[in-house]
Amino acid sequence: MFLTINPDNPQPRLIKQVVECLERGGVIIYPTDTTYGIGCDIFNRKAIKQIFQIKQRDQRKPFSFICNDLAEISHYAQVSNFAFKVMKRHLPGAYTFVLDATKIVPDSLSTKQKTVGVRMPENEICRAIVKELGRPLVTTSANTSGEDTPQDPRDIEDRMGHLVDFVVDGGISMGEASSVISLLNDQIEIIRQGSGDTSWIE
Numbered sequence: 054m055f056l057t058i059n060p061d062n063p064q065p066r067l068i069k070q071v072v073e074c075l076e077r078g079g080v081i082i083y084p085t086d087t088t089y090g091i092g093c094d095i096f097n098r099k100a101i102k103q104i105f106q107i108k109q110r111d112q113r114k115p116f117s118f119i120c121n122d123l124a125e126i127s128h129y130a131q132v133s134n135f136a137f138k139v140m141k142r143h144l145p146g147a148y149t150f151v152l153d154a155t156k157i158v159p160d161s162l163s164t165k166q167k168t169v170g171v172r173m174p175e176n177e178i179c180r181a182i183v184k185e186l187g188r189p190l191v192t193t194s195a196n197t198s199g200e201d202t203p204q205d206p207r208d209i210e211d212r213m214g215h216l217v218d219f220v221v222d223g224g225i226s227m228g229e230a231s232s233v234i235s236l237l238n239d240q241i242e243i244i245r246q247g248s249g250d251t252s253w254i255e
Contacts, residue, residue, distance in 0.1 A: 055210050057222040060084065063181040072185045074218050080104060082195045082209055083182060084223030085119070085174040087147050087231045087248050088202040089195040089209055091217065092119070092179075094188065101161050101191060107216050110198045115162045117149050117170030118189040121180055126171050129158050129189060135239040145175040147249035151235040162191070172231060178223045194230060204228040 058067050071081060078100050080093045091107060093100035095118050105112050120126045123140060130152035132140070140150055149170040154163040163169050172192055174180065183190050195209050196202040203209045206222040214220050232249030235242040241254050 054218065055206075055214065055220050055222060058178050060176070060178055060223045063178050065181075065185075068178075068181045068185050071182055071219055071221060075182075075186055075190070079218035080107070080216075081182075081219040081221060082206075082213060082217050083179050083190075083219075083221040084176055084206070084226055085172070085179050085192065085231075086145070086176045087174070087227060087229060088204075089206060089226050090119075090179070090192040091195050091213075092190040092192050094186065095159060095162055095191055096188065098159070098161065101159070104191060104193065107213070108193060108196075108198050110193075112161070113165075115164060115169075116191050116193045117172055118162060119172045119174060119179055119183050119192045120189050121183045122173065125183075125189065126152075126173065129155055130169055130171050131155060133236075133239055136236040139236060139241070140173075143249070143253075144173040145180070146173070147175070147231045147247065148172070149231045149233045151233065151237060151244065153237065168237065170233065174231075176223070178221060182221075202226075202228065202230075 154169040194202045210220045229248040232247040233245035
């Protein structure tokens with residue numbers, strides 16, 4: 054189903070409709086502040102497996118997930134004072150921060166080293182979805198691994214709409230992935246340069 058939601062003032066009725074789908078184990082495509090993402094409830098193993106199949110992605114490469122705020126991030130990742138200060142300064146924003154996972158994170162979303170990638174996008178729609186859901190949302194770009202991610206949700210609907218329950222239209226995306234930054238051991242390391250500005254990293 055193709056569902057258009059106001060990107061500036063997401064309609065609560067439509068957000069609830071999407072969340073009810075997620076609670077039933079659904080998979081959605083939705084806007085972020087970078088590319089469109091494919092997502093599901095992080096605690097639904099069947100839905101996560103479905104996303105791996107859609108992406109045609111090696112299951113040894115876990116997905117990141119979106120949190121609503123820093124308090125929620127600290128529930129799923131080990132956040133030192135150093136990491137908290139860095140994230141508070143730069144979130145919400147176009148970054149994925151790599152941190153040590155807490156025990157609550159499903160194994161399918163953490164690496165062998167028990168690390169996770171967490172996001173808090175500057176996008177009202179996806180954060181409204183996460184807030185209403187009450188737990189994080191899996192995030193990975195809306196494409197098959199190795200292919201480009203369309204910026205227009207209509208193109209995404211044509212290409213992938215039959216594989217998911219909802220394609221949430223929030224307008225044209227910027228089309229560039231987030232910058233991935235490791236904060237492990239209180240050291241800042243750029244893993245991937247993306248749309249998030251990294252000029253503040255020495």
